[in-house]
Amino acid sequence: MNKSIFRLIFRKMRHNLPQLIGMTLLVIVGAAFFVTLYTIYLSYDRQANHLFETQGYADVTYYGSFDSNDLAVVAQKEGIRQARGRNVRDIRDGDITLRAVGLTDDINTPYLYEGVLPEDSTQCALLSKHARARGIGLGDILRLEGRRLKVCGLVASPEYVYMVQNERAMMAQPERFGVVFVNESFFEEGYGEIVALGDIGKDVAEDLGVTIGAVKTVMQSDQLNKVLFREDLKQIRTFAYVFPLIFALLIIMIVYVMIKRTISMEGRQIGVYKALGVTDARLLLIYITQSAFMAIVGGLLGCVVASLLCDTIIGFFSSMFEVPGLAFTFYPTLWGSVILVCILICSFTAIISVRGVFMPMPAELMRSRMPSGGKQILMERATFLWRRISFNTRYALKSTLRNKGRFVAVLLGMCGSCALLTFALGFFNSAEYTQNSYFDDFVHYDALIELSPMPLEMEHPVEQHLDESSRALVLPAVIREKEYPLFVVQDSFDMLQIDTWRTKDGLIITEYLAQQWKVSEGDSLMIGDTEVRVSGVFKQSFGLSLYTSYDYASEVLSDFKPFYNVIFARDTDVGELKTLSREQGFEYATQEDDKRSFASVMESLNTLIWFMLACAVILGLTVLYTVGLMNLSAREYEYMFMGVMGYPIKSIMSAHIKETVMQLVLALPAGFVLGYGILNVVKTAFSGDSFVLSAAIYPESYVYAGIIVIVMAGLIALVSRFRIVRLDIVEGLKVRSE
Amino acid sequence: MNLYTLKALSKNYGEGDSLVRALRDVYLEIPHGRFAVVLGASGSGKSTLLNMLGCMDRPTAGQILFGDADITAYSKREMTQFRKTTIGFVFQSYNLLPDLNALENVEFSTEMVGLSPADAERALVQVGLSDRIKHFPGQLSGGEQQRVSIARAIAKQPKVLLCDEPTGALDFETGIMVLEVLKQIHREQGTSILFITHSQEIAKIADIVIRLRSGEIMSVTENERPLEPREVEW
Numbered sequence: 002m003n004k005s006i007f008r009l010i011f012r013k014m015r016h017n018l019p020q021l022i023g024m025t026l027l028v029i030v031g032a033a034f035f036v037t038l039y040t041i042y043l044s045y046d047r048q049a050n051h052l053f054e055t056q057g058y059a060d061v062t063y064y065g066s067f068d069s070n071d072l073a074v075v076a077q078k079e080g081i082r083q084a085r086g087r088n089v090r091d092i093r094d095g096d097i098t099l100r101a102v103g104l105t106d107d108i109n110t111p112y113l114y115e116g117v118l119p120e121d122s123t124q125c126a127l128l129s130k131h132a133r134a135r136g137i138g139l140g141d142i143l144r145l146e147g148r149r150l151k152v153c154g155l156v157a158s159p160e161y162v163y164m165v166q167n168e169r170a171m172m173a174q175p176e177r178f179g180v181v182f183v184n185e186s187f188f189e190e191g192y193g194e195i196v197a198l199g200d201i202g203k204d205v206a207e208d209l210g211v212t213i214g215a216v217k218t219v220m221q222s223d224q225l226n227k228v229l230f231r232e233d234l235k236q237i238r239t240f241a242y243v244f245p246l247i248f249a250l251l252i253i254m255i256v257y258v259m260i261k262r263t264i265s266m267e268g269r270q271i272g273v274y275k276a277l278g279v280t281d282a283r284l285l286l287i288y289i290t291q292s293a294f295m296a297i298v299g300g301l302l303g304c305v306v307a308s309l310l311c312d313t314i315i316g317f318f319s320s321m322f323e324v325p326g327l328a329f330t331f332y333p334t335l336w337g338s339v340i341l342v343c344i345l346i347c348s349f350t351a352i353i354s355v356r357g358v359f360m361p362m363p364a365e366l367m368r369s370r371m372p373s374g375g376k377q378i379l380m381e382r383a384t385f386l387w388r389r390i391s392f393n394t395r396y397a398l399k400s401t402l403r404n405k406g407r408f409v410a411v412l413l414g415m416c417g418s419c420a421l422l423t424f425a426l427g428f429f430n431s432a433e434y435t436q437n438s439y440f441d442d443f444v445h446y447d448a449l450i451e452l453s454p455m456p457l458e459m460e461h462p463v464e465q466h467l468d469e470s471s472r473a474l475v476l477p478a479v480i481r482e483k484e485y486p487l488f489v490v491q492d493s494f495d496m497l498q499i500d501t502w503r504t505k506d507g508l509i510i511t512e513y514l515a516q517q518w519k520v521s522e523g524d525s526l527m528i529g530d531t532e533v534r535v536s537g538v539f540k541q542s543f544g545l546s547l548y549t550s551y552d553y554a555s556e557v558l559s560d561f562k563p564f565y566n567v568i569f570a571r572d573t574d575v576g577e578l579k580t581l582s583r584e585q586g587f588e589y590a591t592q593e594d595d596k597r598s599f600a601s602v603m604e605s606l607n608t609l610i611w612f613m614l615a616c617a618v619i620l621g622l623t624v625l626y627t628v629g630l631m632n633l634s635a636r637e638y639e640y641m642f643m644g645v646m647g648y649p650i651k652s653i654m655s656a657h658i659k660e661t662v663m664q665l666v667l668a669l670p671a672g673f674v675l676g677y678g679i680l681n682v683v684k685t686a687f688s689g690d691s692f693v694l695s696a697a698i699y700p701e702s703y704v705y706a707g708i709i710v711i712v713m714a715g716l717i718a719l720v721s722r723f724r725i726v727r728l729d730i731v732e733g734l735k736v737r738s739e
Numbered sequence: 740m741n742l743y744t745l746k747a748l749s750k751n752y753g754e755g756d757s758l759v760r761a762l763r764d765v766y767l768e769i770p771h772g773r774f775a776v777v778l779g780a781s782g783s784g785k786s787t788l789l790n791m792l793g794c795m796d797r798p799t800a801g802q803i804l805f806g807d808a809d810i811t812a813y814s815k816r817e818m819t820q821f822r823k824t825t826i827g828f829v830f831q832s833y834n835l836l837p838d839l840n841a842l843e844n845v846e847f848s849t850e851m852v853g854l855s856p857a858d859a860e861r862a863l864v865q866v867g868l869s870d871r872i873k874h875f876p877g878q879l880s881g882g883e884q885q886r887v888s889i890a891r892a893i894a895k896q897p898k899v900l901l902c903d904e905p906t907g908a909l910d911f912e913t914g915i916m917v918l919e920v921l922k923q924i925h926r927e928q929g930t931s932i933l934f935i936t937h938s939q940e941i942a943k944i945a946d947i948v949i950r951l952r953s954g955e956i957m958s959v960t961e962n963e964r965p966l967e968p969r970e971v972e973w
Contacts (some may be wrong), residue, residue: 005839005847012838273834276795277848277891278823280816363822364787364796367834 006283010290017263021291023627024255025299028347030619031248032303032339034612037310038241042234044315044330045322049162049230052324053221057083057108058159059196061206062224063215067192071213078209081199083107086192087185091588092145095579097135098166098178098588101145102158103185108196111156111182112325115139118154122186126154128161130323131179143181156182157325163230164323174597203482217477223484230322239686240609243679244421244616251417251620253350255627256292258410260354262631264288271358272366281359288355292347300340317608320601378402393652397659400636407635410628412668415710418621419672422706424679425614427698431684432603434697439543440596446471446496446569448578451588454564457551461568463581468572471496472565474554478528478547481518487528487547488567489554496569497548499539504550507536511545513693533557542693543599606687621713629717633724641728654722661714669707676706740806742899742931743769743792748801750787750954761787763954765801769933769947774925774965776934776945784954785935786903792933793826793901794818823851827892827930829921831904833884835876841887842872845894852895862894863887866920882913886920893924900924900932906941911973918944918968940973 014021052058063075067086076084085105092099104111104118104126111118114129116139125143132138132155143150161180166173195213203220210218221227264271274284311329319327358366378399381387387395402408452461457472464470471494478487487508494501503509508526510518515538520526524535533549554561570578575591582589640653680696687694745767752759761784769775779785790796791803794810803811810821822828835844845859863872866886876884885905892900902921906914922944925932934945942948943966950957 005843005850008843009836009838009847016838269834270836273830273836275819276793276822276828276834278819278851280819362790362796364790367795367830 006286007290010287013287014291014294017259017291019630020259020627021295023623023630024252024259025295025302026623027248027252027255027620027627028296028299028343029303029306030616030623031245031252032300032343033306033310034248034303034616035241035245036304036307036335036339037314037612038237038609039335040307040311040330040332041314041318042238042241043332043335044311044327045234045237045318045324047330048324048327049322051326052112052157052162053159056110056112056159057198058221058227059108060199060221061197061201062219062221063195063197063210063213064193064217064219065213065215067195067213067215072192072195074213075195075197075209078199078201078205080201080205081197083199084195084197086195088188088191088193090188090193093582093588094144095583096177098173099131099143099145100166100178100180101183101187102160102180103188104182105185105196108198109158109160111154111158114155114157114325116152116154118156119150119182119184120153122184123149123151124153124184125150126156126182127152128180128182128323129155129157130161130164130175134175135179145181145183145187148187150181150183154182157323158182160224160226162322162324163226163233164321165225165229167225174594174601177594233321236606236687237609239683240613243683243686244613247417247421247679248620249346251414251624252346254410254413255624256347256350257354258406258628259631260288260292260351261406262635264355264358266635268358268366272363272368275363275366284358285352285355289348289351292351293344296343296347297340300343301336303343304336304339314608314612320604393656394659397656398663400656401660401663404635407628407632408664411625411632411664412671414621414624414628415664415668415714416672416675418617418624418713419669419706419710420675420679421617421620422614422709423673423676423698423703424683425610425617426702426706427676427680427696428610428613428683429607430699430702431680431694431697432606434699435542435693435695436596436599436603438695439541439599440592443498443541443543444496444592444595445498446571446592447573448570448575448589448591450568450570450578450582451590452566452568454566457563457565461587462585463578463587464568466574466577466581467568467570469570471569473567473569474551474563474565475567476558480526480528485514485545485547487549489549489551492550492552494569496571499548500537501548501550503537504548504553505536506553507534508547508549508553509537509539510535510547511541511693512538513541513688514545514547528558531557531559542695543595545693618709618713621710622716625713625717626720629721633721637728640725644728650722650726653725654718657721657725658718661718665711665714669710672710673703673706740771741768742771742773742805743767744804746802746804748788748791748803749799750784750791750796751799761954762791762798765954765956767949767956767959769931769949772929772931773946774922774932774934774944775947775949776936776942777949777951778936778939778942779951780937782953783951785937785951787954788951789901789903789933789935792899793828794821824895825898827895827897827900829885829888829892829900829902829905831907833876833881833888833908835884835887835891837876840873840875841868841879841883841890844876844887845891848891849894854895859890859894862890865893865924866890867916880913881909882916885909885913885917889917889920889924893928893930896928898931900930902932902934904935904937906936906938914973915968915971918971922968938973940971943971944968 072084072086075081085108087103087105089103090101092101111126116126119125127137127143137152139152139155141152143152158180164173164175164178166178206220207218271284308329308331315327380398450463455461471491473494474489476487476489477484490501490504492501499509515521518526520535522535522538525532526535551563555563578589643653677698680698684694684696745765748762748765749760750762752761777785777788791798794813798811802809813821836847839847841863842859845862846856849859860872863869866889868883868886868890871879871883879887906917909917918941921932924930936942943962945962946965947959947961949959
């Protein structure tokens with residue numbers, strides 16, 4: 002390969018260094034963002050799967066009341082390798098719920114961080130997250146139902162990778178919920194659960210469940226712990242894609258404009274290359290290598306930055322997931338793919354921008370270019386107005402619209418960074434809005450009390466202490482192979498913002514579920530083998546459920562008994578509930594508990610949003626700097642000539658700033674709309690069966706996004722001023738005359 | 740066999756009301772190994788003619804034979820190859836690559852035809868620039884830049900040197916120096932040279948003078964005794 006060509010390419014790169022650095026920075030940020038999040042996604046996925054495998058996460062779990070015969074039936078079933086019986090019991094001590102879990106050999110084995118697993122009934126191993134939150138260490142004593150248990154081990158568990166207490170509390174507070182692994186001798190005879198390992202299909206597992214009289218059969222993939230973990234990983238992956246996509250679009254735009262501009266400025270030089278016999282392929286090489294080199298350097302540095310960031314970000318996520326041994330992992334394929342994509346994007350854009358120079362003959366390219374014809378702008382037609390504005394403003398107005406490519410580039414740069422900022426700030430707003438609309442508008446109760454099922458006509462003793470209450474029965478409803486909580490409510494039910502009267506002749510379902518199932522009011526649904534009518538659709542953003550009345554449930558559900566197992570309570574003294582729960586043996590959760598659970602989920606997402614906000618600012622600065630630099634270098638001669646004519650720097654800057662203001666006026670509204678659009682697209686990725694994010698951007702977020710972009714544009718204007726002041730009139734004119 | 744044979748060569752630019760007929764039905768024969776000057780006023784079609792001869796542009800009509808090869812029938816790739824191997828260009832505005840120094844500018848050309856860096860250096864010595872080879876175009880005077888341009892053109896040992904007013908942007912003394920270099924190359928290497936100028940005086944150094952006006956050949960004359968560059972004045 003021709004050595005001179007590469008020498009030329011690298012000298013040209015040195016010439017364009019500021020712009021190339023700007024673009025490389027964009028590639029770095031985009032690649033770093035993607036690689037960081039994707040590495041986290043892959044690492045969590047791989048490490049969690051490793052944990053599930055090594056600790057023997059049960060492939061199927063049966064819930065009910067079993068004896069050793071039932072265990073034997075499961076163990077002997079074809080496809081089952083191992084089966085164990087165990088007991089699990091929630092023990093409440095004031096605000097704290099400790100879940101005592103019987104240890105089972107080889108299945109759901111806790112992962113030991115420190116110490117040993119309990120060997121007798123005086124010892125226990127504690128979930129490390131809970132131990133950390135409460136400052137409990139090895140050798141400390143825990144009191145469970147009057148028994149003293151010495152903490153002999155601190156552990157993680159494949160069942161609690163995602164710290165989920167139950168369907169309602171998406172993410173338990175580690176200081177208020179913990180898991181204690183105890184010797185099976187802690188419990189009485191019999192088993193509350195049978196856990197098994199093996200290759201067994203869901204239908205076969207469920208049939209086996211019926212055989213042994215299981216109340217519920219749950220496959221590993223349907224375990225709430227795993228479902229929520231997967232959903233969150235999916236969200237991280239979505240984030241990983243969305244943001245770099247915007248970066249890619251901006252990179253394409255900047256590379257395109259930059260190369261187009263370079264080619265237009267170097268038209269004569271390209272003619273000389275051709276005259277000397279440089280082929281089209283080599284010509285392409287000259288212009289494509291700069292972009293490709295920038296992509297390689299940017300992509301590689303992005304990966305390196307990601308490797309430095311990963312551990313910190315993983316640290317933020319550890320409040321959400323407990324996966325032992327998680328640290329930065331180098332994925333060569335990921336790095337290679339990212340660098341390759343960067344190269345392809347930049348090179349392809351370069352090819353598109355360069356293609357115009359292949360056709361013309363050298364003589365055509367070397368001919369002096371005619372000065373571009375001045376065009377009237379629309380405003381000039383309004384002569385009355387046009388004549389009244391100053392020359393400086395008229396010049397600024399015409400300059401803004403003179404070069405379409407540069408104009409669009411600046412506009413897109415401002416618009417893109419404004420959109421990302423609006424989106425990121427809007428994400429915070431959406432989380433707050435979703436929380437407020439649920440807890441302030443949708444929920445009208447203070448506490449939800451969970452009981453053992455009781456006939457509807459019987460009063461529970463706790464009700465004597467409640468000012469306002471409403472009974473309901475929560476049943477698992479299997480719809481399209483997924484389980485949802487079905488609340489059977491009384492006619493007078495007013496603890497949630499739903500049309501209770503609609504429950505009389507059917508089920509009311511959330512808007513999200515209706516969209517997922519593609520049903521609307523009047524359609525029917527199958528709960529197991531039973532056909533039910535959808536009598537209404539409502540909005541709910543948290544803990545998606547179905548609601549019906551006792552009358553309708555009695556009418557359509559076979560074996561339905563009018564029982565209740567939850568009580569919604571309003572105007573309740575939570576302190577008293579705490580005492581009563583201990584005396585009467587029930588579980589309860591307050592609205593505050595749910596709020597905290599929601600806040601924990603959002604806390605982890607906030608990490609991502611802050612990361613994204615930082616990237617949006619870097620992006621904005623880089624795009625505006627790069628495009629501003631291009632704009633400035635294209636106008637240098639003009640500014641120098643204005644200087645020769647005696648135009649003061651102040652007036653040149655005034656025109657320059659007016660241009661920026663005009664661009665901002667056009668770019669900001671477009672950025673706001675685009676940001677809202679991105680939020681609406683992304684929100685669907687954050688919606689699942691347990692949580693629906695509502696897109697909302699508060700007016701102050703638009704203001705903040707606008708101010709940040711204006712400040713960034715101001716900074717760039719300052720840099721421009723510095724460069725304009727330094728312009729050497731004589732040298733500049735000499736260069737031009739050559 | 741002639742170096743170039745032009746048959747009914749025409750070149751138009753634009754169309755309709757803005758049609759410009761830069762060359763009109765030109766018939767011309769240029770023999771091998773001669774120093775030919777194309778003389779004409781601004782807008783007479785000199786540069787257009789040179790562009791056609793150097794495969795830098797395609798004619799609207801007519802034929803150009805280089806030897807017996809019809810270069811007007813060449814494909815784009817063949818035209819590129821022809822420019823690379825057969826033609827050396829010297830432009831009025833030098834057209835050096837600003838990012839490469841003198842030696843590298845010449846090497847850029849020699850490398851393409853498989854010659855060594857020593858050939859590039861030799862060409863620079865030949866034009867009297869052995870002490871300026873590491874200088875960038877911005878650090879050289881106009882005359883020096885033009886000599887680098889000549890070195891770039893001759894280093895690849897072309898069959899023809901096409902010079903488009905190479906003294907146009909130079910002062911008299913520097914212009915003479917450039918003409919002497921070209922004459923010396925013509926004399927020592929036997930390279931055919933086609934030299935475009937609007938100067939009657941410079942035309943006196945040529946073997947053949949082709950006069951062009953409004954795109955038409957007015958006359959082709961031979962100088963009985965071509966002058967040396969030092970003998971002319973303008």
